[in-house]
Each structure stands twice: as C-alpha cells, then as structure tokens.
Amino acid sequence: NAGVTQTPKFRILKIGQSMTLQxxxxxxHNYMYWYRQDPGMGLKLIYYSVGAxxxxxxxxxxxxxxxxxxxxxxxxxxxxxxxxxxxxYFCASSYSNxxxxxxxxTRLTVV
Amino acid sequence: QKEVEQNSGPLSVPxxxxxxxxxxxxxxxxxxxxxxxQYSGKSPELIMSIYSNGDKEDGRFTAxxxxxxxxxxxxxxDSQPSDSATYLxxxxxxxxxxLVFGKGTRLSVIA
Numbered sequence: 001n002a003g004v005t006q007t008p009k010f011r012i013l014k015i016g017q018s019m020t021l022q023x024x025x026x027x028x029h030n031y032m033y034w035y036r037q038d039p040g041m042g043l044k045l046i047y048y049s050v051g052a053x054x055x056x057x058x059x060x061x062x063x064x065x066x067x068x069x070x071x072x073x074x075x076x077x078x079x080x081x082x083x084x085x086x087x088x089y090f091c092a093s094s095y096s097n098x099x100x101x102x103x104x105x106t107r108l109t110v111v
Numbered sequence: 112q113k114e115v116e117q118n119s120g121p122l123s124v125p126x127x128x129x130x131x132x133x134x135x136x137x138x139x140x141x142x143x144x145x146x147x148x149q150y151s152g153k154s155p156e157l158i159m160s161i162y163s164n165g166d167k168e169d170g171r172f173t174a175x176x177x178x179x180x181x182x183x184x185x186x187x188x189d190s191q192p193s194d195s196a197t198y199l200x201x202x203x204x205x206x207x208x209x210l211v212f213g214k215g216t217r218l219s220v221i222a
Contacts, residue, residue: 033209040119042199042214043155058209090154099145100201100210102154 002026006091006103013081013110021076021106023091029101031094032074034058034066036087037105043090049074081110113138115202117213126222130187134200134213137181143203144176146185149215150196159185190220 007022025032030051035043035058045058049068063085065077074093078085088107092100114137124130132146143162147155161167161174161183173186183202187194197215204211 035212040214043212045209045211048209099157099160100155102156105154 004091004093004101004103006089006106008106009104010107011109013078013108015081015083015110017081018077018079019081019108021078021089021091021108023074023076023103024072025074025091025093025101026072027093027101028071029093029095030071031096032068033092033094033100034064034074034076035090035092036060037090038087046076046089078108083110086110113141113202113204113208113211115200115211115213117198117200117216119214120217121219122216123219123221124190126190126192126220128190130190130194130218130220132185132187132198132200132216132218134183134185135181136183136200136202136211138202138204138211139178139181141178141181141202141204144174144183145201145203145210146172146174146183147199147201147212148196149199155199187218190218192220192222194218195220 004025033048034046047066049055091103094100146159149155159174167174171188175184199215200213201210
C-alpha cells in the first residue's frame with residue numbers, strides 16, 4: 001500500500017517554464033488536496049477536489065491549475081513559472097472529514 | 112477568513128519533561144481538530160485527532176479541546192529528543208471545508 005505518491009521530489013524551473021506535479025493515491029479516498037509550504041508560513045491550500053470531475057479553489061490558486069479525471073490522480077499544473085512559486089508542494093488525500101495522508105512533497109525552485 | 116493561531120516557538124524542554132503546545136481557532140463552528148508532527152524536510156504526519164470537548168490520550172500524547180474557549184492543546188509526556196519537530200494544529204470548519212493549518216510550533220527536546 002503506497003499511500004500518496006508525489007513526483008518529482010525535486011525540480012528546478014526557469015522563469016516562464018511550465019510543469020506538472022503528479023499526485024496519485026491508492027487508498028480510494030474521495031478528497032484530494034494541494035498545499036504549498038513556505039518557510040515559517042505554514043500550509044496554504046492551493047486547490048482541492050471532493051471527487052472525480054470536481055475541483056475547487058483554495059486560498060492561493062493564482063498561477064496553478066488542476067484536473068481530477070480519476071479518483072486516484074490529482075495533478076497540479078504550473079503555467080509560466082515565477083520565483084514566487086518557489087516552495088515545497090504537498091499533495092494529500094482523505095475520507096470526507098478524516099485526517100489527511102500526505103505525500104512526501106515536491107521541492108520546486110524557480111530561477 | 113478562518114484562522115488557526117500557534118506560537119511559532121521554539122519551545123525548548125528538557126528530556127523527560129512535559130511539552131505543552133497550544134492552538135486557538137477563529138471559526139466557532141469548527142468540528143474536528145488534528146495535530147500533525149513534521150520533521151525537518153519531511154511531510155506532516157497525523158498524530159492525534161479530537162472531536163469532543165475534554166481530553167483524549169494516546170500513549171505519551173494527550174489532546175485537549177475546549178470549544179467554548181476555541182482552544183486546542185497537545186501535551187507530550189516524558190518528552191524525548193526524537194519528539195523534536197514542528198507541530199501543526201489543523202481545524203476542519205463547518206461543512207467539511209478543507210483543513211486550515213496553523214503555522215506550527217517548533218519543539219526542541221534537550222537531552
């Protein structure tokens with residue numbers, strides 16, 4: 001049972017480039033989330049999904065897009081990367097009101 | 112804007128002592144409360160959940176909830192150097208909106 005798998009673990013992007021952060025879970029959780037974590041700033045919600053085909057914006061959605069075509073996968077797309085998107089990105093999943101299971105994170109640097 | 116407040120620390124305690132971590136939240140309708148532990152460079156890990164007023168014990172950890180005062184705490188008894196980490200308080204609001212996280216309290220247990 002792998003839990004929540006995130007790829008890649010590390011990435012360096014140049015300003016203006018695009019990339020997709022992958023997230024997959026094998027626990028049959030309906031709910032999935034993307035957070036970013038900056039030093040000393042806690043976890044900020046980017047987007048979340050309550051089921052396949054349904055997505056909603058979180059606190060800091062600008063510059064990101066998501067899709068949820070299957071229960072298992074919830075990729076996060078960065079278009080036109082900016083230095084302000086340098087952060088650690090965590091994907092998580094849960095049942096409706098249970099505690100989250102987090103992936104191991106993606107450390108992204110935009111230069 | 113729902114808020115979860117924690118002292119950033121660092122909180123330093125000697126080995127074997129009780130560490131007390133505190134959290135307040137702004138949404139009076141909040142229903143579910145969680146404590147996560149995050150080691151440096153790692154993802155958050157769920158250690159406690161609490162849903163009702165009072166105390167909930169699990170091994171060396173005790174979570175305390177006072178909804179009237181909008182206050183959640185985590186006590187760690189017989190603190191060990193391996194407990195040194197950042198502890199994140201997280202709160203579910205009414206309607207199963209996604210978890211809102213505090214910025215975390217950094218705990219250092221001194222051997």
